[in-house]
Amino acid sequence: MKNDKSKIANRWRLILGDFAEASLPLDKNDKELDGALYFLYNREYGSEQGMREENSSRGGRGGSVLTVPGWLKRVKKLFPQRTVEVMQKQALDKYNLTQLLTDESVLRQMEPNMNLLKNILSFRNMMPNHVKKLAYEIVEQVVKELQKKLEIQVRKTFYGRKLPMSNSNYRIARNFDFKQTVRKNMKNYNPELGTVVPERLYFNQNIRRYNPWHLVILVDESGSMLESVIYSAVMASIFARMPFLSIKLAIFDTSIVDLSDHIDDPVTTLMKVQLGGGTDIHGALEYGKKLITAPQKTIVVLVSDLYDGNNYNYMYRSCRDILEAGSRLFVLPALDYSSTPVYDKRAAQYLSAIGADVAAITPEELAEWIGKIIS
Numbered sequence: 001m002k003n004d005k006s007k008i009a010n011r012w013r014l015i016l017g018d019f020a021e022a023s024l025p026l027d028k029n030d031k032e033l034d035g036a037l038y039f040l041y042n043r044e045y046g047s048e049q050g051m052r053e054e055n056s057s058r059g060g061r062g063g064s065v066l067t068v069p070g071w072l073k074r075v076k077k078l079f080p081q082r083t084v085e086v087m088q089k090q091a092l093d094k095y096n097l098t099q100l101l102t103d104e105s106v107l108r109q110m111e112p113n114m115n116l117l118k119n120i121l122s123f124r125n126m127m128p129n130h131v132k133k134l135a136y137e138i139v140e141q142v143v144k145e146l147q148k149k150l151e152i153q154v155r156k157t158f159y160g161r162k163l164p165m166s167n168s169n170y171r172i173a174r175n176f177d178f179k180q181t182v183r184k185n186m187k188n189y190n191p192e193l194g195t196v197v198p199e200r201l202y203f204n205q206n207i208r209r210y211n212p213w214h215l216v217i218l219v220d221e222s223g224s225m226l227e228s229v230i231y232s233a234v235m236a237s238i239f240a241r242m243p244f245l246s247i248k249l250a251i252f253d254t255s256i257v258d259l260s261d262h263i264d265d266p267v268t269t270l271m272k273v274q275l276g277g278g279t280d281i282h283g284a285l286e287y288g289k290k291l292i293t294a295p296q297k298t299i300v301v302l303v304s305d306l307y308d309g310n311n312y313n314y315m316y317r318s319c320r321d322i323l324e325a326g327s328r329l330f331v332l333p334a335l336d337y338s339s340t341p342v343y344d345k346r347a348a349q350y351l352s353a354i355g356a357d358v359a360a361i362t363p364e365e366l367a368e369w370i371g372k373i374i375s
Helices: 002-020 028-045 068-078 081-093 114-126 129-159 178-184 223-239 266-271 281-290 312-324 345-353 363-374
Strands: 213-220 245-252 256-258 298-303 328-332
Touching (some): 028 068, 213 223, 213 281, 223 245, 312 345
Parallel strands (some): 213 245
Antiparallel strands (some): 245 256
16 A cells, blocks of 8 residues: 555656655656656746756756757657657647757657657758758658558548449449349249349449549648648549549649649658748639639639638639639648647638538548549
8 A cells, every 4th residue: 555655646746846846755766757757847947957967966867967869768768659759749849849850869769650740841941951861751751651541541432432323344243233133133033933033233333433533732831731731742642543533732822832743742742841921822722723624523622721811802702713613612621630620710601601612621531522522
């Protein structure tokens, strides 16, 4: 019982930090944990842990001053991976510990994940040239893993969707249409055998291989849209592999960069993103209109928080033009896994009222959405 109480006391001491040292003295076995937590979270009070000696009389935190590389090595040893990822995220997002990204030896220790990808894209201009090569390799690793994961679902959505009541020469078991086969062969019912003897088997037809649908994706690259930019680039690269879709991709702030020639390489696309600055949604939509050659077979996907730097009436007029020409317009305030997207709700309501489909969705849901339209 005493041991359990001691563990509980130590946990509270680690949570409360130095302020609880007098009433909850820390067990010597947890000094290393305390040093790792102190290094990061004492910044909450304006203290730079790297300036403080760990063998101070109060802290007793391990015998030497912690550096960023040493801290990262320590937390990876002391905490489970999920906790390490949370601490890395807070170090960058909350405490601006950019040495995690500008020091090559530190960057090599970081866990490649979506959060690290976002931070590399945000801080890459601060990186020395010799670090940028490593950063590019990390971006490539994370993007390829993301691409592989999402492509499985996208292909399942498209190639698994069947068109009922349609005949196909592609005769495989999964496409067999039992109901239509029975209905069409009822005249061949054999009373002696008590069953239908089919003269012909019928099969559903998967989505036509060269259905001429065009997808124009316009992506707002303002800072708040970073995660959506990442997923847009990855999804565009996956859609581009579908033989029944032609893809155009452009990113924009107050200017527009057409990345259609780089769709197959989402890493290059992302490394060209310039976060921040103003937003000209109207200009992006006008550019998108020029890319439309077959309105009735075109889906325009606008990925934006809808905070336009210009008169909103211009943006609304461009959206009406697209819809009145016969194209579908999808407006995505977020294309990610966030449950609380921040966007201009009044603008979203207006665009929905004039006929646009407006929703913050996941990449898989976007694939399902488009799949329903083209099938």
